[in-house]
Amino acid sequence: MNSIEEEVLRLEREGASDSGIQRLFRAAHTLKGSSAAMGFAKINELTHEMEHLLDRARNGELRVSADMTDLFFRCLDGLKRLQAEIVGGRPERSDIGSLVRELREFAAQANPGANSRDGSGAGAGAAASDEAGAAEEADPFRAAPEEAWRDLRAAASAGRPAFKLRVRLADACEMKTVRAYLIDVQIRGIGAVVWSDLEEARAAGEERGEFAWLLTADGSAEALKERVAGILDVEEAFVAPAESAALPARAGEESGGAEARGEEKERQEERAEGDAAAGAAAKPRSQTIRVQVDRLEHLMNLVGELVIDQTRMQQVQKLFRQQLGSDDKVEALTALTDHLTRTIGELQQSVMKVRMLPVDQLFNRFPRMVRDTARALGKEVELVIEGKDTELDRTIIDEIGDPITHLIRNALDHGLEAPEDRIQAGKPRKGTLRIGAVHEDNQVVLSVEDDGAGIRADRIRSSAVAKGIVSSEEAAKLSGPEAVRLIFRPGFSTASQVSEISGRGVGMDIVRTEIERMNGTIEIDTEAGRGTRFLIRLPLTLAIITGLLVSAADREFILPMSSVAEIVRTEAASIRTVNGSPIARIRDQIVPIVWLHDLLGLPKRRETRKQLPLVIVGRMENRLALAVDELVGNQEVVIKSLGSFIGQSEGISGATILGTGKVALILDTADLLRMAGRIH
Secondary structure (H helix, E strand, C coil), X not given: CHHHHHHHHHHXXXXXXXXXXXXXXXXXXXXXXXXXXXXCHHHHHHHHHHHHHHHHHHCCCCCCCHHHXXXXXXXXXXXXXXXXXXXXXXXXXXXCHHHHHHHHHHHCCCCCCCCCCCCCCHHHHHHHHHHHHHHHHHCHHHHCCHHHHHHHHHHHHCCCCEEEEEEEECCCCCCHHHHHHHHHHHHHHHCEEEEECHHHHHXXXXXXXXXXEEEECCCCHHHHHHHHHCCCCEEEEEEEECCHHHCCCCCCCCCCCHHHHHHHHHHXXXXXXXXXXXXXXXXXXXXXXXXXXXXXXXXXXXXXXXXXXXXXXXXXXXXXXXXXXXXXHHHHHHHHHXXXXXXXHHHHHHHHHHCEEECHHHHCCHHHHHHHHHHHHCCCEEEEEECCCCEEEHHHHHHHHHHHHHHHHHHHHHHCCCHHHHHHCCCCCCEEEEEEEEEECCXXXXXEEECCCCCCHHHHHHHHHHCCCCCHHXXXXXXXXXXXXXXXXXXCCCHHHHHHHCCCCCCHHHHHHHHHHCCCEEEEEEECCCEEEEEEEEECCCCEEXXXXXXXXXXXXXXXXXXXXXXXXXXXXXXXXXXXXXXXXXXXXXXXXXXXXXXXCCCCCCCCCCEEEEEEEEECCEEEEEECCEEEEEEEEECECCHHHHCCECCEEEEEECCCCCEEEEECHHHHHHHHHHHC
């Protein structure tokens, strides 16, 4: 279905072309055949009608129009509903009757009232109906469509052997039509099938014992017969060469000029090359296998256990070295530990790569959404997607979809101007929306960028003051970027504000919360009148992270390094109090200080140190200095769920096992920032 949607979008964007219609026809034909084989009648019926309409467009009987593409999009929505019902265990409950009628009515626009390909009258058709029916019963290949014969002609012209194949099933074979579909799969592994009468047999609901194929295959008719006859439940196979001279000529071909014949020959050669390439590609063995997701999760858990053991071995090795010095046995243990560390590291990287998927899995859903939203808003938008091959952990791909979708909708609805407004501003009538992904160090950076009106900091300030988010004095002190980031404040934007600030803040606090929950960050780069770009930085995986180990009240905690901006030590005497809250001046910036003990309800020891270790977390204006007892160091940690027995606990995202064998809690930075806001 994704390939059909992509082709319809391309058809709408680039206009109709013979190759585009042909690709769409083949995609619909493939889905029709697959659904028939699986017994999904409604999907089969709907794709059959789509294929019929495309066949008329391919033959020049219908013009591809906006109404036709709109109809195809509605059919795709219907197919997706049917697919969702099948996946959800509620097979094909949706009604497709109205879509089928629309497709038939649209197809009827070509030669209304005509019931035959040659345009002969109803009387002539009725007079010949009995004779034609008898002929088709005697020769099943007469039912093959013109397109199949064209493909055979092309193959024959290119020197590929073309065959007629009839198969008779054994009388003892039960469910003959189902068996015929299984045989069809094996025949398609032997050659390139251009037509079979399986669809007609299934549609008629008849349980017959003979079926027919038109195909091309390497080798002789005898070799093909021998291979097909060896398939299970095949009683007898009949194979005859379909010589090019005996193939039916296309209507009007004899009277066509040399130019028309030349064009047809080019099309034949293109199809023949495609068949040859497909046949060559089918010979090598498959280089991929399918693995259930739960098996990958179990494998990742086992690797996590190895990482924990590796950390513990390093700890033991350090203890032995401290106690025994440079003993030979200690050196041997050190060499073994180093080798295991390298091996486990490589194994961890390999398993993480297995969990990776191209971000294309996420980006594929956006072209249709952008198209529909832009049309509903009366805007013209060109969507540019970059970095589709960038890989990201499948868990993150599943969870980042909603935040990205929200950013895209905001860009379309409130970022990009209407065509008339863009022309007045000296911009192209059509706006540009860019979605991209790129690797940077151990992170993936996703971007959503538009060339629209941008976000005006002055409007953000005034709106924030009006809503009581900040005072007028605080707003006046904010720089432009700091003011723009107010859109991430909870409750900043409401329905009454949409027209005032372009609705950029609607739900943006939720977007940031979701991204921070994945140990990611979001940044804004905007310029009034030029556009806005959102940058989302995410870890490659959520299973194993690099964490900063800190100590508070003789307990050890982990802070994700992706959330740590910097680590400083400040003079205890330099800490000041403003409105009852401690602050520190760090590089000419005022940062509030909160003791980790206070956030987690731990006892705080009497401070006698001259220097206090501070961990700066957060970004931009939303920064916080966490005061801790000690900075232990950073290390890779495996995230373990707290489980349903403990449940969700504010400020805690999980736990890990340290090299000492102790359990350390992993802190949720986003929660800590919210908790600190309540204290201040």
